[in-house]
Amino acid sequence: MKSVHAIYENGVFRPTEPVELPEACHVVFEPKLIDPAQLDIERAAHGIDNVYALLSRRFDSGHADVAARHNEHQP
Numbered sequence: 001m002k003s004v005h006a007i008y009e010n011g012v013f014r015p016t017e018p019v020e021l022p023e024a025c026h027v028v029f030e031p032k033l034i035d036p037a038q039l040d041i042e043r044a045a046h047g048i049d050n051v052y053a054l055l056s057r058r059f060d061s062g063h064a065d066v067a068a069r070h071n072e073h074q075p
């Protein structure tokens with residue numbers, strides 16, 4: 001099973017991403033504090049992965065040659 005990142009707020013651990021567990025199941029875990037600087041690095045790495053995933057998709061704008069229409073709306 002993979003690690004689950006969570007935020008502790010108001011006496012409750014709230015996962016920061018979806019968790020694949022049955023509803024109302026019991027779990028045991030050992031909380032480990034994460035250095036905020038390390039967390040920022042992990043978030044940045046995860047964020048850039050999302051950007052690359054988005055950029056790798058192809059989107060159909062409905063226009064055959066978008067570059068040819070570049071100046072169409074310029075003053």
